[in-house]
Amino acid sequence: MFSRIKKLFEPTDMTVGTPWKSIAMFSIPMIIGNVAQQLYSTVDSIVVGKYVGDNALAAVGSAGPILNMLYVLFIGISAGVGIMVSQYFGAKSKEDLAETIGNCITVTAISCLFLMIVSPFIIRPALIMLKTPDTILDWCASYLLISMIGGLGMAYYNILSGILRGMGDSFSALLYLLVATVLNIVLDIYFVASLGLGVAGVALATVIAQTVSAFLCLRKLAAMKDIFTLRKSNLKLKSKYVKQIVSLGLPSGITQAIFSSAMIIVQSLTNSFGEMFIAANVIVMRVDGFAMMPNFSFGTAMTTYAGQNVGAGKMDRVVKGAKQGTVMAVAVSAVITGIILIFGKYLMGIFTDTAELVDMSRYLMGILAVGYIAMAVTQSLSGVMRGAGDTVTPMWISLLTTVLVRVPIAYGISYLTRTEELPFGRFECIQISLLCSWCIGALLTFIFYRIGAWKKKAIR
Secondary structure, three states: HHHHHHHHHOOOOOOOOOHHHHHHHHHHHHHHHHHHHHHHHHHHHHHHHHHOOEEEEEEEEEHHHHHHHHHHHHHHHHHHHHHHHHHHHHHOOHHHHHHHHHHHHHHHHHHHHHHHHHHHHHHHHHHHHOOOHHHHHHHOOOHHHHHHHHHHHHHHHHHHHHHHHOOHHHHHHHHHHHHHHHHHHHHHHHHHHHHHOOOHHHHHHHHHHHHHHHHHHHHHHOOOOOOOOOOHHHOOOOHHHHHHHHHHHHHHHHHHHHOOOOOOOHHHHHHHHHHHHHHHHHHHHHHHHHHHHHHHHHHEEEHHHHHHHHHHHOOHHHHHHHHHHHHHHHHHHHHHHHHHHHHHHHHHHHHOOOOHHHHHHHHHHHOOOOOHHHHHHHHHHHHHHHHOOOOOHHHHHHHHHHHHHHHHHHHHHHHOOOOOOOOOOOOOOHHHHHHHHHHHHHHHHHHHHOOOOHOOOOOO
16 A cells, blocks of 8 residues: 555656556646645635735736746746656656756756846836736735745746656645645735735745745655766756757747736736726636646646657657547536536635625636637647647747737727727626637647647657
8 A cells, every 4th residue: 555655656657558547647636736736826815805805806916917927937947847857757868867957956046046136126117017006006016026036936846846747746746735735825824814914925925835845846856866866966057958948948938928928918908997807807817727727737747748758759659648638638628617607606706705796707707618628629739749849839829829819809809899988998808818819729739739740849
């Protein structure tokens, strides 16, 4: 019994066995882990909404797009390293693994130092540029400042847990995240309800919790001496590995930057509809985070699965797993869509006691619901392409659907529906534009997957 439990926390070779079983066993702890990770922001929203008020809830939500934009560096690093680790693990190359992880640790430290220096000078001007209401401006600024100054823990957790998953160990990442989630919830309640620190309290709680999870991931990696041995010499930057991290991670970072930029542009439009809609949009995005988690989990699982099998030279197995993984992702998303449509009112009521806010949030969530099935296709097949080393194609698809679909549709509907009673147009424009971008993105992803150029992008 003990040996079976121990095996769950060891790296998994996904180049053998039944593809769908390997993907499912990897995805289940990923989904649970993503639920736990989403609890970070969700608990923040619930605590400030219940103990401070709807304006505080709006403040946390308005800070989100800027926070995501500042974190794109780490998303890029994590994506590049995850692909390299999965392919080197599949190829059984211990030295390349050690060099990749060591260089990743150093690159992350440099990136964190840069953001810690720059962020205090750009946060408030950015919030003002986005027309953030004066009633929540100070709260937004304090939340962002604490998050960025303490961002080292967040950065290292996401990157180091990505390394663990690249080697097929999703259970260890899950365990460490669960520990941090419980700590985050306890600290949230203590800092806000007991000490009255408000929005700053939830930011501080998240920083502390993520730092703990990062330390646990680092300790686990240091103990994997049978897989690779991390030495001080591996921390020295080497052009080969840095170039690979950048070339593989940059498209993913750009993709996230494009998405975050669109969120910031749309956030300006969102802010024009007032505090009530901002708060409703925050609730929708929190529920959206849970609804999207299986898609992101299957996407990450497919990246690891494809990476390991490409590294092992088993391309036929990659194609077979892509079909099975996508079918599973679509089935899970269909169930989630049904739950949202049936129980939406109760889900929204968790965040606020304001009836008008619950009804508005439920209505907006209903617009997005079917789009999660489309995103299941996008995330699964994009994961396969990224795992094979093609991070550029998903980047271009994201660019097209965001810049040429989402933003123009949002502002177009807003402009065309303006009246004297609605000077900024219909607020539904935000969710309708997002739904359109998801559906078109799924179609484009499927087309480029079928073309198959991604099969020639493996690391040499």
